[in-house]
Amino acid sequence: MTESMGPLRSDPSTGPRCSARRSNGEPCRNRPMRGQAVCRKHGGASPQARAAAERRQVEGQARSLLAELGVAPVEDPLAQLLRLAGEVLAWQRATAQLVNELESIRYRAANGTEQLRAEVLIYERAMDRAVNVLAAIARLGIDERLVAVTEKQADVVVAAINAAMEAAGISGEQAEQARRAAAQHLRSVA
Ligand SMILES: [Zn+2]
Structure with missing residues (x-):
């Protein structure tokens, strides 16, 4: 041959x-x-040739689904990571759709063994990537929220200082000096 x-x-x-x-x-x-x-x-x-052909076919299907989804970037200062996350999640949804359309997640290979379908393997890989990218974003999101809490607390402190000075009848240059001192102190704490 x-x-x-x-x-x-x-x-x-x-x-x-x-x-x-x-x-x-x-x-x-x-x-x-x-x-x-x-x-x-x-x-x-041959099993290898069949598996490779099925993988090519499934990846082609997933790619065309991805194109139809029209992936839009997520708005944020963390544009690069979020854009990537948008694509990763769209890919994950596209592969999930392929798995949902399967009648069975296994098939009997030529040698008689039960095999997981290529769609399932691709879906599992997509899930792992989605978990990784979401974990990275979650970590950043928590940091951002902590900064926001600190800023909100500072606003409350500044308002309290203003109220205290008003109650004590402090105004003009003296009040301005007190505010500057308080702001400097808050910045050093932050
Ligand atoms: Zn031939």
Whole structure:
């Protein structure tokens, strides 16, 4: 059996043909297996070839779903990370949709063993990536919230200082000095 791979022939009336050649050098005229360049006889039926073909097909489907989703960046100063998160989550949703459309998450391989479908493996990888990117954002979000709390507390303190000075009848340059001293003190605490 020869495995010399010629260019993929495509005849619009009859569809693509196997790209391998017969032992006599003539092109093989069999139909290639789905998602492949070669026929069953020329290696298209091997588990590796089938798995690779299925993975290519699923990734192609997921990519076109992703394109349809029209991924929009999330607004924030952390633009890069959030844009990436938007894509990761869209990819995760696209792969989840593929898994939801499956009738069974397993299939029986040519050698008789039960195998997880490629969709499930791709979905699991997408889930891991989503968890990682969300964890990174959550950590940043918590920091931002802590800063916001500190600023809110400072506002409360400044309001209290103003109220105290008003009650004590302090105004003008003296009041301004007191505010500056308080602000400086708060900044050093922060
Ligand atoms: Zn062939």
